[in-house]
Structures are given as structure tokens and as C-alpha cells.
Amino acid sequence: MTTQHVEGLVSQQQWDAVDDYFAETLIGHDPALEAATAAADEAGLPHIAVAPNQGKLLHLLALTQGARRILEVGTLGGYSAIWLARALPADGTLITLEIDPKHAGVARQNLERAGLGKVAEVRLGPAADSLAALEADGVEPFDLVFIDADKPSNPEYFARALKLTRPGSLIIVDNVVRGGAVADPDSADLSVIGTRRLHDLIAAEPRVSATSVQTVGAKGYDGFTLARVQG
Numbered sequence: 001m002t003t004q005h006v007e008g009l010v011s012q013q014q015w016d017a018v019d020d021y022f023a024e025t026l027i028g029h030d031p032a033l034e035a036a037t038a039a040a041d042e043a044g045l046p047h048i049a050v051a052p053n054q055g056k057l058l059h060l061l062a063l064t065q066g067a068r069r070i071l072e073v074g075t076l077g078g079y080s081a082i083w084l085a086r087a088l089p090a091d092g093t094l095i096t097l098e099i100d101p102k103h104a105g106v107a108r109q110n111l112e113r114a115g116l117g118k119v120a121e122v123r124l125g126p127a128a129d130s131l132a133a134l135e136a137d138g139v140e141p142f143d144l145v146f147i148d149a150d151k152p153s154n155p156e157y158f159a160r161a162l163k164l165t166r167p168g169s170l171i172i173v174d175n176v177v178r179g180g181a182v183a184d185p186d187s188a189d190l191s192v193i194g195t196r197r198l199h200d201l202i203a204a205e206p207r208v209s210a211t212s213v214q215t216v217g218a219k220g221y222d223g224f225t226l227a228r229v230q231g
């Protein structure tokens, strides 16, 4: 491949253009999602929600799972929660955990506006506490868990998610590439350390079969982990 080709491929501009193309052709106009993004912008929330094509991937994975119960760690304005909750049957449940009251408020409004107020519940507080409370309550297992909050806590969230799932459940973890630093064993970055510990934990866990995938797109160079809880 020539240098010209490599430079073309690695430009953020090109990744944006391709993500826009995929979103225009395969997702199209979506008033509830557009309103959710506008409300999050209006409230000054950071621009760190999943991209539309990744949101739809979560939606399709939830549908493929036949998910009736979904757990999310890290709500922000509810953008990924809308994609996930839309895959649920009318009597399904999505519980999403958020530490920031402003984020939780925006998310509740967005989920309500999207017609998902009955299936989706935003729980305010540190996710580790909310996960411990779910375990203490002995809730029914979740069919899919999406982990997307503070990255240093990924090992704890994964370990707790394992206790809240069943054989056949999927656990998805966002943002595991850390700009490539995940491959650096000497990194002092707590998000990198947390993400490497997550991989060590998964590797040592016979109940889980997992892979991690690098991505490029509107959110730059990133990636996710997909783990299936085994029988």
C-alpha cells in the first residue's frame, strides 16, 4: 500500500465521512435519537455517547440475544440506553446506572420522550454500589450487560456483571483500546491499567469466552470487548 493510501485511510475526516455514510444509509432519520442528542448538547453533556452505528450494533446484539433484561453501567444522556431498550419486548427491563444527577435527569427525559419510560429505569449513584444492591436483591439474571462508565473500574464492573448474568448472557465493554495504550504493560494511566486488568480477569475466567475488536470511526480509534458467559 502506498503512503498516499495509508494517509487517506488514517484520516479522521475519512472515518467521519464513512460513519456518516453508514448512518445515512442504514439508520436514517431518527427523531427520538436526534432529540436525545440535542437535549444532551443543550445540557452541556460531553460528546462521548456511542456513535449511531455502534448504538445500532448494541441494538442488534440485544435482539439477537432475545434480551428481556438489559443492564447498562454508565448512562450519560441515555443515547445507548435508547438503542438497547428498543430491542426489548413491551414487558422487558433495562436498568442503567449513572453517578451524575444531571446526566441521569437528561437520560430520564430522553428515555421518556423516546417512549421507553416504562421499560427503562435510570438508577442514580456509584455503579459499584448499585451493582452490589442488585446482587443483594437477588434480581433475575440480565441477558446483556453494557459496561461504559469510568474505565479504571472495569475489572470490578465485569466481576459484578458476571454475578448478575447467566450462561448465554453477553457482556460488552466499551473503549478498551485507549488510543493503543492497552498494549503497553508499563502504562501508568489508570484507565489503561483497569482495561488490562479486565483482560487478565477474562483470560483467567473459565466461565467466559471473549474477544476484543479495534474500531475506527466518528469517535476516532477505539474498540470494544465482547464476552459470552458460558454454560
Ligand code: SAH
Binding pocket: 048, 049, 050, 073, 074, 075, 076, 077, 078, 079, 080, 081, 097, 098, 099, 100, 103, 125, 126, 127, 128, 148, 149, 150
Ligand atoms: N453509555 C453512554 C455513554 C456513557 S459515558 C452512551 O453511549 O450513550 C460514561 C458515563 O459514566 C458518564 O455519564 C459518567 O457520569 C458515568 N460514570 C462515571 N463514573 C461512574 C460511576 N462510578 N458510577 C456510575 N456512573 C459513572
Ligand code: DHB
Binding pocket: 048, 049, 050, 148, 149, 174, 175
Ligand atoms: C470517554 C468515555 C466513553 O464512554 C467514551 O465512549 C469515550 C470517551 C471519556 O471518558 O473520555
Ligand code: MG
Binding pocket: 048, 049, 050, 148, 174, 175
Ligand atoms: Mg463509551
